Amino acid sequence: MRSIKIEVFGLVQGVGFRPFVYSLAKNLELNGAVLNDSSGVKIELCGDGKNIDEFISKLKINLPPLARIDNIIISNSDKKYDDFNIISSQESYKFAPILPDFAICNECKSELKDPTNRRYNHPFINCTNCGPRFSLIKSLPYDRINTTMGKFNMCKQCQDEYKDPTNRRYHAQPVACKNCGPKLSYKSLDGKILANNKEALKRCIDDLKDGKIIAIKGVGGFHLVCDALNSEAVSFLKERKRRPHKPLAIMCKDLDMACDYAYINESEAKILNSNLKPIVLLKSKNNLPKSISSGVGSVGIFLPPTPLHIMLLDRLNSPIIATSANPSKEPILTNFDELASRLGSVCDYALDNDRDIVNPSDDSICFELLSKPIYIRTSRGLKPNITPLNLGLKDVPKGCFLALGSLMKNQFAIYKDGLIFSSPYIGDMGSLAVIKRFDELLESFKSIYGFEFDFIIGDAHPHFGFVNNFKDKEIYKVYHHHAHALSVMLENGLDCEVLALSFDGTGYGQDATIWGGEVLRCKDNEFKRVMHFDNFELIGADKGIKNIYYLAYAIAKKYNLNSPKIDAIVPQIQRSNLDKILQNRLNIVDTSSLGRIFDAFAAIVLTLPVITYDAQAPMMLEALYDENINAAYEFEIDGDVINYKNAFIGALNDPMKVAATAFINGISNLALKIAKMHSLPVVLCGGVWQNRALLKRTISEFRRHDIKYYLPINEPMNDSGIAMGQIYFGLNLLRYNTKI
Incomplete structure (x- = not known):
């Protein structure tokens, strides 16, 4: 006879983990108990030693579909039991995860289509392994009364399922049927x-x-x-x-x-x-x-x-x-x-x-690449999420702080004593409705988990005004492209110096210009800008982001390029106005943004003067990409500046498919050239890398030349990942005690 205690940490609450443990213990003729507590699930077992070993093995590999084990601690115990029971705990909600909404599982799908099943054609069928969670929850603990299903009284059949630990619907809070559920x-x-x-x-x-x-x-x-x-x-x-x-x-x-x-x-x-x-x-x-x-x-x-x-x-x-x-x-x-x-x-x-x-x-x-998803937006099915810190540290930094994320494609994140809480996609913080949604969701996280922030981290942009809502807290600011790099470092557990190819559309830089085509050496909370795309003049600020012929004209003037293709996209009536603006630098800011260079290039190649949505121009270039065309424009490196004049000469002279392919291949070759100049692991970050043709070719070249590289894992490459980079920055403040 043997007695042990098992502590399980991870995604083990609200996913059918306790009934799974109950059934496993019963099948192996083991006695004991299982309960939720403030940090995970605790299991007490007593019985035959071989059966206990088999229990531990099956516990790790036969998990419920939505469960995730991050850590298991096993210790000896002297407790004895005559049966196995599920025990309730009043403290289980303190850091119980709010799970995202999941799609219907195969078991429910089969019942939905089975004429003999009482839930046949029930449009709200669900169980512990699937269905809504985040969308319904008002507060923790995750009990039916604290969800919007609280107003629906379960019929006796549903209630019997809900109370039966051997049933797939045990404590599935949205459980209902056609008789007692939503209509x-x-x-x-x-x-x-x-x-x-x-x-x-x-x-x-x-x-x-x-x-x-x-x-x-x-x-x-x-x-x-x-x-x-x-x-x-x-x-x-x-x-x-x-x-x-x-x-x-x-x-x-x-x-x-x-x-x-x-x-x-x-x-x-x-x-x-x-x-x-x-x-x-x-x-x-x-x-x-x-x-x-x-x-x-x-x-x-x-x-x-x-x-x-x-x-x-x-x-x-x-x-x-x-x-x-x-x-x-x-x-x-x-x-x-x-x-x-x-x-x-x-x-x-x-x-x-x-x-x-x-x-x-x-x-x-x-989208899929190398058999894995590359995320562009993380929400239903993925967020909100709680993940343990993955830096291999002996001592987990203690503290609690908020990372506000970015202005565009916002998601926020919170760190608390070794756990990272990530919000779902919220949106672009340019409308009052999105700001209201941000505030409501943040307040919900604070009230549910009882967060008290030690400090706040935001974007370094001077117009990033959300930090003003936290005037009673210490504020730290992280440069946008540094945060992009740190986000990938955090997800991959990197605690070393890296070379970051931080390529995107817009981000405030150290020199008060708009960055976006940056090569950075990053270590801890420090970074050095070692290379960047040649600056050009962004006319009209935000207006120039939609009127991409402004960008094309500015680059053509910069490199003294003339062509009927420029004439085709820049109306004659506009040229003198644009010349005056450039000459007098009216409403102009310098930018190194590769995202804007993509737009300017597409404006010429596609004869596309105006775009109506984010990433339209790069997506249209990607559609023209042809792997069978062996062409690449040369991007010349002059000291710390990357010159792209050759690419625009090509845009003015080559057929569309050739130009689009040679441009993307040229950037890929440039990435390889830069990587070879530095003996460091390479981090690919920023929204430009969401161009699948560019990312696929670059990874292929890196692998062919044995370049070690890292990508995001569960976060988007775009600005939705910024909050995770801010989390990494805040962790280093705690680790090295460098808080002001």
């Missing part, structure tokens, strides 16, 4: 209910077939939906939403349907079918209405994340457009009244339900 309603935009439940879904499908635009309430908010094969409906949606060029994502009922519209490899299929159900950017087969992808060569596809979407797509048997229902640059809308007042002119009807959403969340977005 569907189909509404006109004046609030009139046109149909309920089964008939509501039928009316929705009939109207989609008829070319209507429907707002459908999902897990994290409303989607605007139309038949993706109806060109007229797609055009109406883009026109009404004032989204003329930005691509739209489509939702397919299954992988077979997705394969009809995109080329999908085995790794991409695995990501599509995962319990995250993210939007995956795939190579398009170009058999969808052209306005969906708008010339970018790829299409975003995701599979139905909820039972409602499965039911809809099974009956419609056609892909649908599914784009967030939100006014431009504002958070996704979550309730019907807001939808009707803000987007009443965009959609024709709404498929609503009475399960309230507390926390909105967008769809996560990624």
